[in-house]
Amino acid sequence: MLRVIAACGNGMGSSQIIKMKIEKVFKKLNIDVKIEHTSIGIAKNQAPSYDVVFCSESFISTFDSAAARGTIIVPLKNLLSEQEIEEKIVKYIVNKEA
Amino acid sequence: MFKELIAAKRISFYEAFQTWEGAVAAACLPLIMDHTITSEYVDSIIKCVKEHGPYIIIAPDICIPHSQEGSRGVNDTAMCLMITQKSVMFNEEEGGNARLFFVLASMDNDAHLKNLQDLVEAISDEAVVEKLLNAKCITDLEGLE
Numbered sequence: 001m002l003r004v005i006a007a008c009g010n011g012m013g014s015s016q017i018i019k020m021k022i023e024k025v026f027k028k029l030n031i032d033v034k035i036e037h038t039s040i041g042i043a044k045n046q047a048p049s050y051d052v053v054f055c056s057e058s059f060i061s062t063f064d065s066a067a068a069r070g071t072i073i074v075p076l077k078n079l080l081s082e083q084e085i086e087e088k089i090v091k092y093i094v095n096k097e098a
Numbered sequence: 099m100f101k102e103l104i105a106a107k108r109i110s111f112y113e114a115f116q117t118w119e120g121a122v123a124a125a126c127l128p129l130i131m132d133h134t135i136t137s138e139y140v141d142s143i144i145k146c147v148k149e150h151g152p153y154i155i156i157a158p159d160i161c162i163p164h165s166q167e168g169s170r171g172v173n174d175t176a177m178c179l180m181i182t183q184k185s186v187m188f189n190e191e192e193g194g195n196a197r198l199f200f201v202l203a204s205m206d207n208d209a210h211l212k213n214l215q216d217l218v219e220a221i222s223d224e225a226v227v228e229k230l231l232n233a234k235c236i237t238d239l240e241g242l243e
Contacts, residue, residue, distance in 0.1 A: 008153055009146055009147075009149075009150040009153045009154070010146060010150075010164075010165060010166045011166075012164055012165075012166055012167050012202070012204060012210070013154065013156075013162045013164045013202055013214070014153060014154070014156055014162070016211065016214055017156060017162075017214060017218055020214070020215065020218055021218070040150065056153045056156075058150075058151045058152070058153050059150075059153065078156075078157045078158065079156040079157060080156060080157040080160070080218065080221060080222050081157070082222075
């Protein structure tokens with residue numbers, strides 16, 4: 001099972017929206033996941049113990065060190081676009097393109 | 099969701115704003131008027147955006163100004179919407195514009211999650227977003243649930 005964390009500025013808005021949306025897309029793709037959501041400050045420290053981090057594009061550099069340790073970072077531009085989420089899951093997680 | 103926002107007088111319309119700070123403050127006004135939040139919460143939202151960048155923009159034209167759950171200046175869980183006719187620019191270098199401002203305040207996580215779910219469901223429908231962007235007054239929102 002894939003361990004996923006959704007991160008945003010303070011864990012109350014965007015990260016919950018990301019969680020709702022990616023949950024739906026993972027289900028559609030039949031990928032077994034456990035998704036949590038939190039603030040960027042907490043996510044930065046916890047990221048290395050997760051397989052994947054989803055966040056807004058503007059936060060991507062926050063996760064450089066986790067990425068170096070093998071966590072997959074998936075930056076999203078439009079959090080509401082299931083099409084973008086699906087394309088990025090396939091690209092970053094299924095095909096493992098950096 | 100929109101019917102309830104209209105009934106609670108929680109939707110406002112403006113032409114344009116010089117600054118995103120001014121836009122966020124105006125967007126919060128309906129919740130200040132009914133004492134859901136105080137100006138302390140507005141300051142907190144602006145501080146968060148300055149600290150983390152315009153991450154409150156979640157999709158083209160759409161932003162969700164908010165700070166933390168149980169933040170100072172929050173008395174209840176609620177949402178309000180401001181629609182501007184001209185785009186408000188958040189960051190000249192990184193870009194990021196918005197015309198729909200859904201302000202979120204949360205005291206109760208379950209109630210907040212319900213608000214968020216309703217919101218996400220509504221604005222995942224492009225036709226709804228289009229209707230909101232074309233609206234200039236409350237009557238233009240007729241037909242939205």
